[in-house]
Every structure is written in C-alpha cells, then in structure tokens.
Amino acid sequence: MLTPWTEKVNPDLPHQEYPRPQMVRDHWKNLNGKWNCAIVAKGNPQPAVFDQTIVVPFPVESYLSGVMKTVGAEQELWYHRNFSVNKQERKGRIFLHFGAVDWKAEVFVNGKQAGQHQGGFDPFSLDITSCLVKDKNQELVVRVWDPCDQGPQPRGKQVSKPRGIWYTSVTGIWQTVWLEFVPEEYIKAIKISSDWDNQKFKVLTEVAFKEEMPDCEVKVFENGQLIARNMEASGQEIEIYIPNARSWTPDNPFLYDLEISLYRGKQLLDKVSSYGALRKISTGYDANGMLMLELNGKQLFQYGPLDQGWWPDGLYTAPTDEALAFDISKTKELGFNMIRKHVKVEPARWYYHCDRLGMLVWQDMPSGDLGNVWEQRPGIYRKGTDRERSAESEHYYKSEWKSIIDALSHFQSIVVWVPFNEGWGQFRTEEITEWTKQYDPSRLVNSASGGNFELQGNTIVGDIFDVHNYPDPVMPDAELFGKVNVLVLGEFGGLGLPIEGHTWQEKDNWGYQRFKNQYELWDRYQTLIEDLKILLPEGLAAAVYTQTTDVEIEVNGLMTYDRKVTKFPVDLMKKLHEQLYKEN
DSSP states (O other): OOOOOGGGTTTTOOSSSSOTTHHHHHHHHEEEEEEEEEEEEOOOOSSSOOOOOEEEEEOOTTTTTTTTOOTTTTTEEEEEEEOOEEETGGGGGEEEEEEEEEEEEEEEEETEEEEEEEOOOOEEEEEEEOOOOOOSSSOOOOOEOOOGGSSSSBOEEEEOOOBTTBBEOEEHHHHEEEEEEOOOSSEEEEEEEGGGGGGGEEHHHHHHSSSSSOOEEEHHHHHTEEEEEEEEETTTEEEOOOOOOBBSSSSSSSOOOEEEEEEEETTEEEEEEEEEEEEEEEEEEESSSSSEEETTTTEEOEEEEEOOOOOTBTSSSOOOOHHHHHHHHHHTTTTOOEEEEEEEOOHHHHHHHHOOOOOOOEEEEBOOOOOOOGGGOOOOOOOOOOOOOOOOOOOOHHHHHHHHHHHHOTTEEEEEEEEEETTTTTTTTTHHHHHHHHHOOEEEEEEEETTTOOEEEEEEESEEEEOSSSSSSSOOOOHHTTTTSEEEEEEEEEEEOOTTSSSSSOOEEEEEBSSHHHHHHHHHHHHHHHHHHHHHGEEEEEEEEEEEOOOOTTTOOSSSSTSOOOOHHHHHHHHHHHHHHHTT
8 A cells, every 4th residue: 555655765765854853963974775684583693694675764564664574572673784984974973873763772883782772762872983993884783673562662553463453563763864973072962942931942952071061052043033142051051032032833833943052162162953932831721710721821722633653655654754744734734733643753853844834742652561451442431540560661661751752852842741541551640640740841741541540639640631432522520620630532533434445455444433435424523523612611622533544444534544535625624623713
C-alpha cells in the first residue's frame, strides 16, 4: 500500500532536511541512505557478512526499508556503513546523532564501542571523536535488539502479531542519523522557555568549556529585524524582554527567530540558531464556575483527532518531510485546532511543523508493559488500582518519559502531557503525574486519558479528568468534578468506512461503527457534533475524535491509510467545527 510520496523517496538520500530545527548548526552531514544490514540470532557476535541492503531511516519491517522482514525478540538487527571525515571537519568534536532507534542500540565506530542506548522514542548522541582513525574513511556498525511486546519497555501499539487496534512491530533505526561538527568549546544544549505574562523569553544554555566559563549572547529577531538581545555568563538563565510581544495561537502561530552565541571576550566560540513562541497554557473558571482550558489567558475549546502517526509504506517513519507535515496541514484544513499524538513520539520536525502551522498538541507517553490489556474496553468512569511493574519496567518508563520531555520541551505547540492511556501499563499514577507537573510546570498534565483514576478527595490527580466513549460523546460528572478538574472527552467517534482500493487488506477491516458510504458517514458525524455541542455549556473543555487516518485494518480515519482519500467534505467539516469554538 503506497502513499502519494512513496515514489518521491530517493533511497540514496531520504529525509535530507536538518533534523533538529530547535538548535541548528551549519556544519553537519546526513547519514541517511543505503546501509548494509544482517538479521542474526540474538547474542551472536558481529556477522562476517552483511547480506542485505536497508534504506535508513525506515524500520526494517517497512516497505520503504527495502527489506520488509520481521526481526523479533529472538534475533538482532545489525547495520553497517562507511562514512568520511575530512581535515576541516576534524578541527573540533564530532558527534553522531540518532533521532530514534527501537529499542536497544549498541554503536561501534572503527571497531570501538562508542556507546549504548535503550529507548525507542527519544534521540541520543555520542561523541565519537576519539573513535576516529587517521584515514579519511570510517566504519560505523549499529547493533539493535527489540523485544517488541515480549518485553516491558515502552512500545506504543506495536505487537509481534498485529490484529485489531494493534499494529506491525517496528525495529531499528527509524529517524535520521547524522554527524555534527562542533568546536572544542561549544553549546551542548539550549532550553528556550516562554514567559508570556512578562513578555519574555528565558534561555538556559549548557556548554562544554575548558577552563574559564564563556559568556552567552542571545539575539531575538522579528521578521529578520533584531528586536532584543542580552548577554550573561553561560549556564545562567538569560531573560530577554520582547517589546510589543506577539502571542502564538493556532490562528496566528507567530515565531521569533533566535541566535545563541558563545563568546570569550570578543572571540566567537560557537553559534546556533533557533526559534521561539510566546504562549501560555493554563486553566480558569467560566461564568458557571467550571474549570476550563485557557490559551494566553482566554478560554479556548480544544478539539482535534487522535493521531497515531503510522504510514503504510514507512510504518513509524513518514516517507518524506512533506508527508510528515501533510497530516498536520490537513487536520488544520478540516477545522481542528489540536492533535492528540497517541502513544508515539514523532521526529523533532513534526513538532516544528505544528509550531509553524499553529496546531496545539497533547503528547502521549508511549505505553508498555500492558499486562492483561487485551480484554479492557474504555468506559465512562473507571476507578482501579495501579498495575504492579518490576523495578526494571518502571526504570524503562521513567527514564524514557524524562528523556522525551527533555527532547520535546522546546516545542510550544505542546500544551498537555499524557503519561498514561486507558490504564495500559498504568502504575504509580500520583507519583508520575506529580513528577511530570513539577518537572515541566509550563504545561498541563492529563494523568490517564480514559484510564484508571486516582482520587485526592473529589479531585482527579493532575489537571484533567478524561473519559473515553465510543461512538457517542459523553463527559465526566460536571457536578462532582467540574470545579476542580478540566473535563475532557479524550476519545470518541471511531466511525468506520473502508474505501475500496485504499485498505490495508481487502476484507475484515474494523471500525467502532461501520457505514456503507461517505454520505452516511457524514450524516452520522454531524449528529456527533450536534451532541457534542450540547456538552460545551455544561463544562466540557476539549474533545478528541478517533482518528486522523485509517491504520492497518482500522478504518476509523478522517482519511484513508494511504492519505489519498479524505472521507469528509473539507469545507463543510471546517464550518461545522467553527461552531464548537463559537460556543465558548
């Protein structure tokens, strides 16, 4: 099953865009393209022969990888390629970056172990300077093991035997691999925060230096014009007041350009470019005393689709950057102002596209160690006990959740963190929720979307009480909870329509409710929205419709899995959704 972008993929040079838009340097080298690979039994040494060719960064099970083979928990996937480094590039430090590798990666450069990483959704970097040989040509080998649903690690909806709402496993490198060339003294990381109330950016830098701490200068540009600057010692938070500040909203997603430079005296040591947005997500009471969502101090009903981010040709990996942005653009065209990114983390460029296009994001933590989730179904209200997870399982979750928040904290489009979904592997709910709120107080926390809930008196842990119901819209008990939690319908709808010639399989496709044609589908959807509108005056603050696209045998999408057919009339749907925002 192919998408409109499948044939646009150059297997020698896929995904050539700069992969880290929140911190850009001029000197880098993309390592995507054709690598050698081998699938061998787990625990064996590096194979003598790499007998297949794989296109990175597409997972080995995908069509676009050129391999389309399942690896499984009993085998390992080995990658091999050579790369070159010239004299100019050797003047400082050389970093090897991986956008994401699922799940456990061990990296060797010229036979030396450069590092290891566990986690399928967070980026990692290795300083490989000491591993390089004098010769121009260098050897890179990556060993990957992924137990999929045979292990307790975060994995989202991947399973070894796809069925229903559970999809094909994803193994190996699935985001861009790249080299970055930096000076000996350099900016390691930046954190740009929005202080909307005081019209300021706050910039914190982490730097690598030799003896004396250098200074850091931050410049802010509006449409190419320098409007503000400040300099402080590196490692200190730098505040920059923005005159006549422009707020970021879905209707006007204004971005400021930033330039961060490292100085010792007048000597420029390093420089990176970035961007920022001024916005504030908070809660406030409406005229009826119900707690509601606010953006920049104004009440805003948030409505968007459940977005799983799967592709028939690339699985976890969009075929091109144009495709990656397409789902966001189409969602906006259909009149949504929010996306719930469901139990998956996207490449940094996806969030950049949300920033620049004006799309609010609710970010799920990928689920794992689900236990007996197969028999669970979402309900209007569930109060249950947390799952017992091993120390190893808890460590995997906590470590990766922190790394995901660190990696995504820059993107101001993200306004809600969602640690758990429907009780899938849910554990230590109060602890995880409170930690998330304290670690990132700039965003709201939805402790368990449609899951089990921990009560503190009559209050749900976290900012949001979120229920799921299919297909019709419902809401939590407003009288009991509406004055202490934001009330949300975290999933509903799921209206299914298979489009002939655009399905993953010819028959036995699945939807929460099936329809014969697009006219029946549209008629039923309009009824759902009319019923949803009734709940808004009662205190419903947000809703999530299932879902952006069909995924494998699920046919609940606004679009088909190949993105070739939009099942709903775009202009009419946008006008219908505008009524939801007017109600507030």
